[in-house]
Amino acid sequence: MKTLSLVISLVCVEVSFSAQYCPRGWSYYPPTGSCFTTLNKHLYWDEARRECASLARGSSLASVSTREENNFVINLIKRHGANEKVGFWMGANDLRREGVYVWLDGYKVTxxxxxxxxxxxxxxxxNNEDCVHWWKANGYSWNDAHCNKTGGLSAVCKMPAL
Structure with a gap:
């Protein structure tokens, strides 16, 4: 009778990577390492700003810096905010100086x-529209509106991925 010997060789490989993720209910946008979510209730702009800030550390009303990021947000709105009839607040505004739009962090809208x-x-x-929203009636292009728009709007929040 022959005995069969089996030698098993184990190779250990160390893999290093940086995993970023978003909390449940947020969508990840890889190019900026950001997470986005929608607030699907009617809020004035400042209420939406405060509510976004309360969701997570570093969260605020959304900013976008490229067409691709803007399109990502529009697709998010279409998936998660279809019931909104008017639009979604973003963080752009010209509250400090008329016609000079900035994000909540003070950076100029480019x-x-x-x-x-x-x-x-x-x-x-x-002479009374200082806050910006994605306007549903016009394919989610941008519109300046009164910050206390009657009935309020939904909102998009953004935060750095974890």
Missing amino acids: FTDWSKTPVVQPDDWK
């Missing part, structure tokens, strides 16, 4: 996607 119809935006209608 990428824009202002609506071009029915009226070219931003228009500061009645």
Whole structure:
């Protein structure tokens, strides 16, 4: 009778990677290492700002810096905020100086996607529109609106991935 010997060789490999993730209910955007979520309730702009800030450390009303990131947010809105009839607040505003749009962190807005119809935006209608939202009626292009828009709007929040 022959005895069969089996030699098993184990090779250990150390793998190192940086895993980033978002909390449940948030969507990950890899190019910026950011997470986004929607607030699907009607809020004035400042209420939305405060509520986003309360969700997680580093969370605020959303900012976007490229067309690709803007499109990512629009797709998120379409998936998770379909019931919103008007739009979603973002962090862009010209509260400090009319016509100079900045994000909540103070950085100047460099990428824009202002609506071009029915009226070219931003228009500061009645000298009283200082907060920006994705406007559903115009394919989620941007519109400046009164920060205490009657009935409020939903919002998009952003935070760094964990």
